[in-house]
Amino acid sequence: MTGPIVVINPNSNQAVTDGLEQALAAFRCGVGIDCVTLSEGPFGIESQYHVEQVALPLAALVKSRADASAFVIACYSDPGLDLCRATATVPVFGIQESGVLTALARGDRFGVLAIAEASIPRHLRYLRRMGVIDRLAGERALNMSVDESARGEGTFDRLVEVGHALISDGADVLILGCAGMARHRAALEAKLHRPVIDPAQAAVAMALGAVLNG
Amino acid sequence: MTGPIVVINPNSNQAVTDGLEQALAAFRCGVGIDCVTLSEGPFGIESQYHVEQVALPLAALVKSRADASAFVIACYSDPGLDLCRATATVPVFGIQESGVLTALARGDRFGVLAIAEASIPRHLRYLRRMGVIDRLAGERALNMSVDESARGEGTFDRLVEVGHALISDGADVLILGCAGMARHRAALEAKLHRPVIDPAQAAVAMALGAVLNG
Amino acid sequence: MTGPIVVINPNSNQAVTDGLEQALAAFRCGVGIDCVTLSEGPFGIESQYHVEQVALPLAALVKSRADASAFVIACYSDPGLDLCRATATVPVFGIQESGVLTALARGDRFGVLAIAEASIPRHLRYLRRMGVIDRLAGERALNMSVDESARGEGTFDRLVEVGHALISDGADVLILGCAGMARHRAALEAKLHRPVIDPAQAAVAMALGAVLNG
Amino acid sequence: MTGPIVVINPNSNQAVTDGLEQALAAFRCGVGIDCVTLSEGPFGIESQYHVEQVALPLAALVKSRADASAFVIACYSDPGLDLCRATATVPVFGIQESGVLTALARGDRFGVLAIAEASIPRHLRYLRRMGVIDRLAGERALNMSVDESARGEGTFDRLVEVGHALISDGADVLILGCAGMARHRAALEAKLHRPVIDPAQAAVAMALGAVLNG
Amino acid sequence: MTGPIVVINPNSNQAVTDGLEQALAAFRCGVGIDCVTLSEGPFGIESQYHVEQVALPLAALVKSRADASAFVIACYSDPGLDLCRATATVPVFGIQESGVLTALARGDRFGVLAIAEASIPRHLRYLRRMGVIDRLAGERALNMSVDESARGEGTFDRLVEVGHALISDGADVLILGCAGMARHRAALEAKLHRPVIDPAQAAVAMALGAVLNG
Amino acid sequence: MTGPIVVINPNSNQAVTDGLEQALAAFRCGVGIDCVTLSEGPFGIESQYHVEQVALPLAALVKSRADASAFVIACYSDPGLDLCRATATVPVFGIQESGVLTALARGDRFGVLAIAEASIPRHLRYLRRMGVIDRLAGERALNMSVDESARGEGTFDRLVEVGHALISDGADVLILGCAGMARHRAALEAKLHRPVIDPAQAAVAMALGAVLNG
Structure with a gap:
C-alpha cells in the first residue's frame, strides 16, 4: 500500500499546520496526507537564521518517516x-x-506576494538558481509577520492592494508567498481576475503526480 | 459538483487514448478524468502541419465541454x-x-526523450519561450513513429539507450517526450536510477492542483 | 529569372495591402515584390483565434506560389x-x-509600439522564444484597433506619446508593432530622434538579402 | 538624391575589396554601393591589435563621406x-x-565558420554582448589566414568539413565568419543543405532596408 | 623581486592620478603600486572617441613597463x-x-552611479558581454563631467540622491562609476547603509590576489 | 586599529588549515590574517549534510569574532x-x-576542477544563482576525497589531466574547486599555460579590498 504524503510545517506554530490540513483536505485521494509540525522549528521562519536552523531537524524528520511516499516542506x-x-x-x-513552477503553467509572468521585505533578495536568488527569473514580473511584500498574516483581519485587503501593484508590474498570475494564506486564495482570485497559486496546494499536487504514477 | 478534467488526445489513434486512460486511472480522485479523442486529428502528430491543423478543432472541442473543470492537451x-x-x-x-515544469522539481538538469529528430528544434524553441533553457541537459530522439513507439517491442531498449546518452549529457531527470509511453515509465526509472516523468501524468497532477484547491 | 518576393497580408483588409504596396515600393529592385491579400483572413488579426485561423490558409497560399523567391508574412x-x-x-x-532583429542593429535596447494591450504577453513569449529578451526596454500599447490605427487621425499623436514613454523605459530604437503604420515611420523618427523600424520594410530587406545573394 | 551605401574593407588587401564588389553587385538597386579600402588598415585583421588599430581611421573615413546614406564595416x-x-x-x-541577426531569421541555432581559433573568444564575448548567445550552436575555426581563405584551393573542402561539424553541434544555419568568402556561399549551401549566410551581403541588405524606407 | 602593480589613468588629468595615489595608498603591501598618467590621454574620457583614442597608447605604455607584475586600467x-x-x-x-565582480560578492543586485547619461548604454552592453546583467538593479547618471565630479562641492549630495534612487530600484550594493570618486566612498557607505565599491580599489585588490599568489 | 581577516576552515582537518596559512602568508599586509579551524566541522565537507551541518557553528564562530574586519569561509x-x-x-x-568572480576577470570562460562528481550539480545550481552560468565552459571532477587531494601523490597529474579536458571544453581560465590545493596552483598554471585561480587566495584578495579601502 502506498504511504502518505508527509507535509511538514517547519515552524512550530500549530495554527499554520491546522491551516495546511484544511487547505489540503481535498487532495486526500488515493493516498493519505499527513500534516506534521516540526517541533524544533521557531514560531515563524522569518530570517536566514530560522531557515538554516531547521535544515537538520527537517532531515531527521524525513529520515524517521520511512513510510512516506513523498514529502512537502511547507515553508x-x-x-x-x-x-x-x-x-x-x-x-x-x-x-x-x-x-x-505551477504559476508558469497558468500565466506568462508571475508576481509573488511576499510576507516581508527582507525575504525578497533571498527569493530572487532562489529564482535565479531555478533558472526562471525571466518569467518574474515582480515580488512585493505585505510587510506583516507570518503569524499576523495567518490571523490578521487586514490581510485580505493588503493582499488585494499588493496584488494590484503586481498586476501593474506585468504579472498575469500571482503566488501567495507563504504557507499560511490558502484560505484567501479563492477570494483573491475572484477579486483580481487572475489565477492565484497557493504554493502548498501546488506542491501537494506535484507530490500526487509523483506518487500516483505507479 | 466539480466537473471532470478533460484530457484530449489530439490525434485520432484510439490506442493512444486508451493508453492515457490506463496511465491516468490512479488520478481519478475527487474529480473525474475524461480521456477523449479529437476525431478531426491526424493518426499521429508528427509534423508542423499536424500541430497547426488541430488547433481550431481543439478549441472547438474545448468550447463544447462547458462541464470541464480543466483541460489537458495530451500531445x-x-x-x-x-x-x-x-x-x-x-x-x-x-x-x-x-x-x-515537473522535471524541474525532480532534478537539476533535465533530458528529453523525443520521438523524432525533426521535432527537436520545435521543442528547443518552446523551452526558450518557457524561459527554462538553462536547465536543459539535452534532448535526443528515439527516431520512431508515434505509432511504433506506442506498440513496438524495441521501444524500451531504445529508451534505455537514449536515456543513458542523456545522463552522459548531464541529465539527472528524464522526460518521456510523447503522450504514449507511460507504460514504460516505472521500468525505465528503475533501470536508469533517475526520475522519469510521464508528461500526461504531470499535467493531470497539475490540473488536480488547480481543481481541488477550492 | 528570379521570382518575386511574395508579401502576404494575412488579414482581408485591402487597405492594409495597399499600404504595404506603398511602403515597399522602393524595395522593388532587381526582383519583384507582390503584395497579396489572404482572402480567407479576418478583417484584422486581433486575437489568438485570428492568429491560428490563418495558419493553414497561409501555408496553402505559400504552396500555391511556386514562383516566389521568398515570402514575407506581413502581420x-x-x-x-x-x-x-x-x-x-x-x-x-x-x-x-x-x-x-533589425532593431538590434540600430540601437541597444528596443521598444515596441503595440496596437493592443492584449497582444503584449503573446509578443513577450515570442521574444523569449527568439532568445533576445535581454535587449527589450519595453512594449506599450496604443490601444487602437488595427483598422483605426491604419486610418485614424489621432494615430500619430498617440505614437509620439507612447514612443516617449518607451524612451523613458530605456529604448533607443523603436519598432512599429503592426504592418499598417509605415506611413508614420519617417515622421515619428524625426519627432523622436530615434530610429523607428517598420517591420514589413525590415522583413523585405532581409528577403532581398536572401534573394540577391545568388 | 539618396547617397551610396559605403562598404568599407578595413584591411588594405585590395583583393578582399574586389571580392566585396562582386558579392554585392546584385544589391545595387535604387541606391549605389561603394566598396572602399581603408588604406591605413593592415593587410589582414587577425589580432586584437589589428582590430583596435583601425577604429580611428575608420571613423575618419566615415566622417569624410558625408554623401553616404549608410555604412557597412566589412570585417x-x-x-x-x-x-x-x-x-x-x-x-x-x-x-x-x-x-x-540575419541567421536568426533563417534557422533556430546558428554555427559560425571562423577563420582562426584565436578570434573565437572575441566573437563569443560579442555574441554575449548582443544578448543572443542562447541561439549559438557552436563556432569552429578553419585555421587559415584571411589571405589564404580568400585565395586558397582547399578552402571549400575545409568549409564543408567544418560545416558538417557545426551541424553535428546542432546548427541549422551557418555564417561565414569572414568578409572574403562570399564566392563559396551558394556552393556550400547546396552541399550542406542548410542556409549559409554571407555577412557582408546580410549587412548590405539591412543597410538597404534603412535607406529605402524613406 | 616582484614588480609593481602599474595603475594607469588613461586621461591626462593629473588630479585624477593624484586621487588614485591617495585611494590606493593602503594597498601598497608586499608589492609597489605605481600610479601613472597616460600623457596621450584626453583631459577626461567622456565619449566613445575618447575610449577608442587611448587604446593603442595604453597598449604601448603596457608594453614599455616590462617590470610590472600586473596592470590596472583606471577608467x-x-x-x-x-x-x-x-x-x-x-x-x-x-x-x-x-x-x-566585486559588487557581486557584496550584495544581490548592484546599482551603478554613472557620471553621464551618455555612457549608460555603453555600460549596459559591457554588462551583457560580462554575462552578469541579471544581477543589475539599475544604472543612473550624476550628469556631471569627470572633472566636476572629481572637484565639485555638490558631488556628495548628488551621490546620495542618485544612490537612494538606485536602492529604490532594488540595489543592495552600489558602484562608483568613475575612477575619481574614491574619497566619497566611506561617507556614502555610511550614509546609505549599503556597501559602496570604489572600482579602482576593487581592481587593485584583485591585482594583489594575482600577484601575491606566488 | 583594523582587525584581522578571519579565514575559517569549516572542516576539522588541521592540515587544510595549515595549508591555508601557507597559501595566504603573502597576503598578510597591513592587516592580519587568522586561519582558524571550525572544531565542530566534519573531517571533510563532502556531502549536502556536511554543508548544512556547519552553517550554525560557522555563524556562531563569526558572532564570537567581533574583532574581525572581514571573514572568509574557506570551503x-x-x-x-x-x-x-x-x-x-x-x-x-x-x-x-x-x-x-576572480576567474571572470582572467579569462572568457572558466573551468572548475571539482574534487568529487557528486558536488557538481550543487555547484551548477550555485553558478545559476550567481547569474554567471553563461561564462562556464565546464566543471569536471578529480574524483578524490578532500583528504586525498590534499595529500596524495597523484593529485598533480590528475589536475593536469582534468585541466586539459576543461581546456578542450573551451575554458581559458581554471579554478581549483577546493580550499586545499593552493600548493599546486603555480605549477598547474605553468603546465597548462592558462591562469589557475586558488579560490581562497581570491577570497582573501577581495577581503583585503574591502578592508583596506578605509
Missing part, C-alpha cells in the same frame, strides 16, 4: 530542501519551487 | 495550447509544459 | 510562420522577427 | 563599430552583427 | 582592456569589470 | 555563507563565489 523559503532530497529515497517538494 | 507538441487557453474559462495544461 | 503576430517555413522551399520571413 | 570583427556609429549621422552596420 | 569604460590583455604577459584588470 | 561549497552574512557586521566572502 515558502524551502528550508532544508537540498538536504531532505539528499536524505530521502522518495521525492521531496518545496512549496516555493512548486508554487513558481 | 508533447502542446498544439493549440495558446488558443485553448484563450477559449476556455478554466485552466488548460499542455503536457510538454507540465512535464518540463 | 506583427507572425502567424503561421513555422508552418510556412516547413511548407516553403524558399526563405520565409515574419515581420515581428525581422523587425526585432 | 567580421566589427572593428570600430561603436565609434563609427557615434561619428556618423546615418546608420552603420557591422557584418558580424548583421550576419548573426 | 570606468575599461578602454583598451582587450588589447592590453593581448599585449601584456601579466594580468590586466579593468576597473568596471573588477568593480562589478 | 568551496560556500557553506553557511548567507547566514554568516546575515550575522556579521563586516563583509563575508565565500571561496567559490570569490574564485568564480
